[in-house]
Amino acid sequence: MTAPGRPAGTPTDTGRHRREAARSARAAYAEANGSPEQSVERSAGARRAAERGVVGQAFPQQRGGRRRTDWVDAAKGICIVLVVVHHAVMFLEPHGLIPGPLNMLNTALASLRMPLFFLVSGLFLPSVLAKPWRTLLHRRVALFAWLYFLWTGIQFGVTSLLPAGVAPSLATQDLSSLLLSPLLPAPSMWFLYALAVFSIGARLTRNVPTWVLLGATGILSALAGAEILQVDAFAWEFMARYAFFFALGWHARSIVEKLAAAATPLRVGLAAVLAGLGAGAEVLLNLKNVFGVAFALNVVAVGGGVLVAGLLARWKVGRVAIFLGRRTLPIYLTNILFIGLLTTPVAGLALPAPAQVAVLAVMVVATIAGALGLHKAIRAAHGTWLYDLPGRWAVRPAIG
Numbered sequence: 001m002t003a004p005g006r007p008a009g010t011p012t013d014t015g016r017h018r019r020e021a022a023r024s025a026r027a028a029y030a031e032a033n034g035s036p037e038q039s040v041e042r043s044a045g046a047r048r049a050a051e052r053g054v055v056g057q058a059f060p061q062q063r064g065g066r067r068r069t070d071w072v073d074a075a076k077g078i079c080i081v082l083v084v085v086h087h088a089v090m091f092l093e094p095h096g097l098i099p100g101p102l103n104m105l106n107t108a109l110a111s112l113r114m115p116l117f118f119l120v121s122g123l124f125l126p127s128v129l130a131k132p133w134r135t136l137l138h139r140r141v142a143l144f145a146w147l148y149f150l151w152t153g154i155q156f157g158v159t160s161l162l163p164a165g166v167a168p169s170l171a172t173q174d175l176s177s178l179l180l181s182p183l184l185p186a187p188s189m190w191f192l193y194a195l196a197v198f199s200i201g202a203r204l205t206r207n208v209p210t211w212v213l214l215g216a217t218g219i220l221s222a223l224a225g226a227e228i229l230q231v232d233a234f235a236w237e238f239m240a241r242y243a244f245f246f247a248l249g250w251h252a253r254s255i256v257e258k259l260a261a262a263a264t265p266l267r268v269g270l271a272a273v274l275a276g277l278g279a280g281a282e283v284l285l286n287l288k289n290v291f292g293v294a295f296a297l298n299v300v301a302v303g304g305g306v307l308v309a310g311l312l313a314r315w316k317v318g319r320v321a322i323f324l325g326r327r328t329l330p331i332y333l334t335n336i337l338f339i340g341l342l343t344t345p346v347a348g349l350a351l352p353a354p355a356q357v358a359v360l361a362v363m364v365v366a367t368i369a370g371a372l373g374l375h376k377a378i379r380a381a382h383g384t385w386l387y388d389l390p391g392r393w394a395v396r397p398a399i400g
Contacts, residue, residue, distance in 0.1 A: 075309035077321030082113035122249025190235035225294030263310030271304030330375035
């Protein structure tokens with residue numbers, strides 16, 4: 001209908017029809033595709049999702065835009081539990097308190113616990129390497145060195161007070177060994193020593209091509225794993241054996257994250273079967289000292305561990321592993337002390353196999369709970385220097 005006194009087809013009428021046509025077109029577009037604003041938002045969201053990639057989709061971002069690292073914490077939680085179990089077996093087995101099959105399983109898990117620990121320790125190294133030397137020396141070297149020497153001394157004092165024969169030789173030192181600990185790492189604190197050494201090594205080799213570094217450390221790890229390269233100091237031998245995995249975490253973080261994001265129960269099961277068959281073949285065919293066999297088993301086990309951690313991070317049951325993974329430091333520093341104290345009253349007992357398994361389970365749970373409780377009490381008493389550099393030098397690292 002035209003305005004009174006104006007013939008049809010005037011500029012005003014034509015403008016109105018154009019506006020109505022435009023509104024109709026927008027309405028039709030919105031019905032099919034959403035509003036233009038929604039389309040822009042979807043496009044922006046698609047771009048963000050593409051930038052995050054499969055890792056970001058599988059592990060949603062935390063507040064503040066930081067990608068979740070729950071799977072890393074779950075991996076650390078798995079490792080620290082396996083370390084506590086290993087130390088408990090180490091104390092109980094000489095007293096006949098570990099069934100044979102359980103001892104064999106603990107030995108087989110050596111392919112997983114420390115290689116995976118070193119892998120996740122290398123994941124966040126690039127951010128530190130990008131900073132000046134003084135930052136690296138402060139946050140990685142001085143911190144780990146302080147904790148290593150402090151707790152080596154504390155552990156020496158506590159284990160010296162245990163009744164004779166309670167602690168195995170690998171968990172104890174005499175005074176001469178203690179004095180040599182700056183060069184020959186203490187048995188149960190060597191991981192901290194290794195992290196300091198690896199951090200310095202990473203800084204010195206950061207300009208070395210990735211393929212050269214991974215190739216060199218892979219050969220070194222394979223030689224040590226086959227015992228072709230032998231060092232008369234088990235901690236240095238283990239550092240050679242696991243150097244590749246630290247370098248892999250440092251240089252291949254995106255690949256490791258994609259593997260964690262791709263975790264499914266089927267893939268975890270396949271990895272477990274492959275690792276089991278490999279370990280069985282190694283034993284039955286006596287392949288332990290064949291170059292590359294132990295190294296390959298470590299690679300398979302670590303891959304399986306990443307898949308397990310990736311799966312646990314999505315399940316409620318994995319919250320325990322994530323919780324422990326964020327508190328690995330206090331557990332690592334004090335677990336030997338609690339295990340030594342808990343071994344004392346059971347060292348002379350003759351127990352059937354089911355009771356031995358129960359003793360091990362109780363000891364592991366009590367050790368972890370005791371370590372976390374002691375940490376909380378010490379922090380409340382302002383003794384944070386036992387877990388960090390003292391005074392104004394404090395790094396205030398994450399608990400784990």
